[in-house]
Amino acid sequence: MKKRLVSVVDDDRFFRESMCRLMRSLGYTVDIFSSAADFLASPRLAETACLIADIHMPAMTGFELYRHLIDTDRSIPTILVTGHPNEVDRARALNGGVVCYLRKPVDEQDLIWCLCAAVTDLPEEGS
Numbered sequence: 763m764k765k766r767l768v769s770v771v772d773d774d775r776f777f778r779e780s781m782c783r784l785m786r787s788l789g790y791t792v793d794i795f796s797s798a799a800d801f802l803a804s805p806r807l808a809e810t811a812c813l814i815a816d817i818h819m820p821a822m823t824g825f826e827l828y829r830h831l832i833d834t835d836r837s838i839p840t841i842l843v844t845g846h847p848n849e850v851d852r853a854r855a856l857n858g859g860v861v862c863y864l865r866k867p868v869d870e871q872d873l874i875w876c877l878c879a880a881v882t883d884l885p886e887e888g889s
Contacts (some may be wrong), residue, residue, distance in 0.1 A: 765791040766811035766881055771801045771827065772843070773819045777866065781814060788874065798822035802830070810838050812861075812880040817844040817851060825851075828860060839880035843868055 768790045770781045778794040785792035793810075795801040799821060801813075813831075815824035822830070824842045831838055842855050845866040855863040862876035 765789060767791045767793065767806060767809045768812045768814060768877070769793045769795065769801055769804070769806075769810040769838075770814045771795045771798055771819070771824070772814075772816040773797065774816065777816070777843075781868075784870065784873070788877070790877075798824075798827040798830075801827070807836065812877060813838045813840045815840060815842055817842050817855075818846060825854070825858075828858070832859070841873070841876045841880060 768785045770778055770785070770792060772778050772781070773796055775796070778796065782792050782794050793804065793806055795804065798815070798819065801807065813828075815827055817824040824844075828840050828842070831840075840860045841862045841864060842860050843864045843866055844851065847863070847865045852863045861880045862872070864872055864876065
């Protein structure tokens, strides 16, 4: 059985690398990207079972990336993360359909819950 792919998009190298280690320790395959454009150009975009994206990135924000995926019929269960949380963004994200809105530094237990919620409705790979 193949492991599910989690893609992490964040312009902060430390966060990307830390999320990569955490996702691997939880048994996921992980790809990391420094920008939304890099993620959108990935040949493994369609394989992504869950997307973890920073809200505040240059060029294309996490909100814009999520909306772009929906608008192009490539919806991916998404967890948005931010170092600058606020209720307006939280409501916008959750009302817009994202799985979770998490504050940085991300609480590992909250992230695990969000990952489970994100991939629950997906069929098992290899079945």
